[in-house]
Amino acid sequence: MSVIGSLELNVILEQVKKQCSFSLGIEYVDTIKPSFDPLVIRREHAYMKEALAMCIHEDRLPMSQIKDLRDILLNAKKGRTLTAQELIDEMFLIQGIQGMLNYFKSMNALAHEHLSDLYDTLIVHEKIAKEIGNCLNQYGEVMDKASPELKSIRSSLSRIDGEIAAAANRFVASHSDSVVDSIVTMRNGRAVILVKASDKNMYGGLLHGDSASKQASYIEPASLVGLNNRKMELVEKEKEEIHRILTMLSRSVAAIADEEISNIETCGILDAIFAKAQWGKLHDGVAAELTEQKEIEIIRAKHPLIDPKKVVANNYHLRDPKRILLITGPNTGGKTVSMKVIGLFVLMTYVGIPVTAESSIIPFFDNVFVDIGDDQSVVESLSSFSAHIKKQAEIIRSATENSLVLMDEVGSGTDPKEGESLAISILNYLRDVKATCVATTHYGRLKAYGKRHDDIMVASVQFDQEKLEPTYRFIEGLTGQSNAFEIAERYGLPKSIIKYASFLKEQAKSQEDILIERLETQLNETTLKNDELNQKIAEVKALQESLVKERNQLLKEKDEWHKNAQAEANRYIEEAQHKADEILAQMRNEQAKYHEVLNVRNQLKKIQPLEEVDETNYDDITYHVGDAVELRSSNQVCEVIKIGRKEITVSLNGRTIHVKKNQIRPSSHVIPKNKTNTSVHIQSHNIYASMSLECNLIGMHVDEGIEKMKDYMDQAKIHGLKTFRIIHGDGTGKLRKAVHDRLRSDKSVKEFRLGMPQEGGTGATVVTLN
Numbered sequence: 001m002s003v004i005g006s007l008e009l010n011v012i013l014e015q016v017k018k019q020c021s022f023s024l025g026i027e028y029v030d031t032i033k034p035s036f037d038p039l040v041i042r043r044e045h046a047y048m049k050e051a052l053a054m055c056i057h058e059d060r061l062p063m064s065q066i067k068d069l070r071d072i073l074l075n076a077k078k079g080r081t082l083t084a085q086e087l088i089d090e091m092f093l094i095q096g097i098q099g100m101l102n103y104f105k106s107m108n109a110l111a112h113e114h115l116s117d118l119y120d121t122l123i124v125h126e127k128i129a130k131e132i133g134n135c136l137n138q139y140g141e142v143m144d145k146a147s148p149e150l151k152s153i154r155s156s157l158s159r160i161d162g163e164i165a166a167a168a169n170r171f172v173a174s175h176s177d178s179v180v181d182s183i184v185t186m187r188n189g190r191a192v193i194l195v196k197a198s199d200k201n202m203y204g205g206l207l208h209g210d211s212a213s214k215q216a217s218y219i220e221p222a223s224l225v226g227l228n229n230r231k232m233e234l235v236e237k238e239k240e241e242i243h244r245i246l247t248m249l250s251r252s253v254a255a256i257a258d259e260e261i262s263n264i265e266t267c268g269i270l271d272a273i274f275a276k277a278q279w280g281k282l283h284d285g286v287a288a289e290l291t292e293q294k295e296i297e298i299i300r301a302k303h304p305l306i307d308p309k310k311v312v313a314n315n316y317h318l319r320d321p322k323r324i325l326l327i328t329g330p331n332t333g334g335k336t337v338s339m340k341v342i343g344l345f346v347l348m349t350y351v352g353i354p355v356t357a358e359s360s361i362i363p364f365f366d367n368v369f370v371d372i373g374d375d376q377s378v379v380e381s382l383s384s385f386s387a388h389i390k391k392q393a394e395i396i397r398s399a400t401e402n403s404l405v406l407m408d409e410v411g412s413g414t415d416p417k418e419g420e421s422l423a424i425s426i427l428n429y430l431r432d433v434k435a436t437c438v439a440t441t442h443y444g445r446l447k448a449y450g451k452r453h454d455d456i457m458v459a460s461v462q463f464d465q466e467k468l469e470p471t472y473r474f475i476e477g478l479t480g481q482s483n484a485f486e487i488a489e490r491y492g493l494p495k496s497i498i499k500y501a502s503f504l505k506e507q508a509k510s511q512e513d514i515l516i517e518r519l520e521t522q523l524n525e526t527t528l529k530n531d532e533l534n535q536k537i538a539e540v541k542a543l544q545e546s547l548v549k550e551r552n553q554l555l556k557e558k559d560e561w562h563k564n565a566q567a568e569a570n571r572y573i574e575e576a577q578h579k580a581d582e583i584l585a586q587m588r589n590e591q592a593k594y595h596e597v598l599n600v601r602n603q604l605k606k607i608q609p610l611e612e613v614d615e616t617n618y619d620d621i622t623y624h625v626g627d628a629v630e631l632r633s634s635n636q637v638c639e640v641i642k643i644g645r646k647e648i649t650v651s652l653n654g655r656t657i658h659v660k661k662n663q664i665r666p667s668s669h670v671i672p673k674n675k676t677n678t679s680v681h682i683q684s685h686n687i688y689a690s691m692s693l694e695c696n697l698i699g700m701h702v703d704e705g706i707e708k709m710k711d712y713m714d715q716a717k718i719h720g721l722k723t724f725r726i727i728h729g730d731g732t733g734k735l736r737k738a739v740h741d742r743l744r745s746d747k748s749v750k751e752f753r754l755g756m757p758q759e760g761g762t763g764a765t766v767v768t769l770n
Helices: 009-017 023-030 038-058 070-077 084-105 126-135 148-174 222-255 257-282 335-350 384-398 416-433 444-452 484-490 495-508 511-588 594-605 678-683 702-719 734-745
Strands: 179-187 190-196 206-210 216-220 289-291 296-301 314-318 324-328 359-363 367-371 403-407 436-440 456-464 469-476 628-631 637-643 648-652 655-659 664-666 694-696 723-727 749-754 764-769
Touching (some): 009 023, 009 335, 023 257, 038 289, 038 335, 070 084, 070 257, 084 126, 084 222, 084 257, 148 179, 148 190, 148 222, 190 222, 216 222, 222 257, 296 335, 314 335, 324 335, 324 444, 335 359, 335 367, 384 403, 416 436, 416 444, 444 456, 694 702, 702 723, 702 734, 702 764, 734 749, 734 764
Parallel strands (some): 324 456, 367 403, 403 436, 694 723
Antiparallel strands (some): 179 190, 190 216, 206 216, 296 314, 296 359, 456 469, 628 637, 628 664, 637 648, 648 655, 749 764
16 A cells, blocks of 8 residues: 555545535646655645635635636637637636636735745736627627627517518418417427418418327418528528627637636646645644754644544654654554554645644655555465565665654564564664654563663553543653553453453563553553643633633723713714804894794704713624614614625615624614615616526416516516516417416506517517516
């Protein structure tokens, strides 16, 4: 298994891919592999650090309009005419790139000098986007204004449709005995009329087939043939003109294709960078600090793949003169997890992913070597021990003083005495090479070996002797027991077996072993009590700091409230004095009329007495759109129309005002519901943002459909929508007839007509309001 797989970096990268915004970002994440080149490491680390700060400040990079259009752009370069939708996607791509640049410009307060090396290469082809937008609407339809010729053709089509409708109506009126349905139907783009099958040959023209029942036939009377021919010619001209416009736009896109491909590839790189940063934000990650020294320091590290509710945070330190960390302790106690988290954090830092710790210092290594797990192979005739030795031989041949070596259960899988001796010899070799090494073991002699050398730090994972279970806490400077008997008992091994094993163990102990075990037990107990005491001290300190901070904040807020209240009082006093002066001046005027004096007196009554200082915390009040509120400074009643993260937008006498929560308070005033509010008026200039351009009645009964149409037309009038489609389908014709009857009786309807082929034909009615 590779280093990436052994340390499960591949699982982290799979999670990162879910944070990507488009396909190319995912492709780039798939290619990520750790580099041990310090220049590459520094670059990826700098990108991640800047991106993480931006994600924390303003959420993710806006890339919703970015798509991988490289194949489309290459087709344009080859001279292919792009479809309208492909051109619209290109326009959105250009707008999306502009949006990304605006995002970076909005982050001026944050450092992003390294990311600027990437986004400064982006080129915004605003002229091309505008050119496409002038010809195509957001649905990919070519608009009339795309060219004078297209406008002229469509004007002629509109006229010919009117002539066809008139001619068809005349035919229907004069041959009502033969006509089955008075509604003109379209067949292959030509207007036809449904008549009795027995009369189909009476009127000349063209036959277009029979109905499903064979009781009626679709005919194109001679009076319609010429008109239909003229229409078909215009339709062909329209297609040719649309193709010419699309070809023209495609050539414009072809001219910038290379630059756009480069833009897309840069967006893919940025997407991958911000996906890693977003992953870090979601997992409370931080950017590790890189150091030239051979020093590892990780504070409150949490393995990112362990359940956050269960994971235990640990601290890891390894610095000169100590270059080897030897982890001891019980099975399933967290030795391998501790070793893995160190190696994983190194790789995550090298590929630009935040680490899940409070803080971290990671050095530069020229390689990371891993021997974790059991790679025994039947095919290669490798036992568990042979597989380990094969890996360890490769590590020993390649490791240097700048390498990181991770070895799980070094020397295991063979005779304990031989394995123990081999483990000591391997660690001794790595000490001579001066490689940085993290190893786990159960061997007693290897623990003693570690204790005797200053360049080896011995540590353990803790085991709770009372609960007979591991705590997963990592403790430096302490060797741990394997606790094999306790764990075996917990998993149900008979007590008689455990008792006999304990007896054999005691017989094999030397006096030195007994003394060491006793000292380790005492040290374990002391360390546990010391940790509990430190934890309580930290909790008390944190509580004290919180209380002091809260008290200072309350004093600050109280001071501000008093200052504001005093300023408000002074303003009211000045107002009252000014009004009093005006009243006295008017009363001294002998010509002052009674009703004028009375009017001034009433104005004076409007001056409110100074109220007590309001100590309500208005920041904690929750508001909803439509709530009535008062401005605290003037008592004026407003309506909440939008709620933002930092501000609330209210409507006051037709004006839109942005206020903070502490500037308003709830009001008992009732906002009239039938009054058109300011927000609707403001948005009415853009009907597409507020309502659909069509009302779909397909599948509804007549009464249900008419009711929905009435509601839709009411909304259309409110929003200022003049033209829209009612989609009723063909069916039996009952719903269409009811729709037309309703429209005829509505005085707000200026005109209505059946849809053109591109508008839904006889299955839709186009309505124009006054």
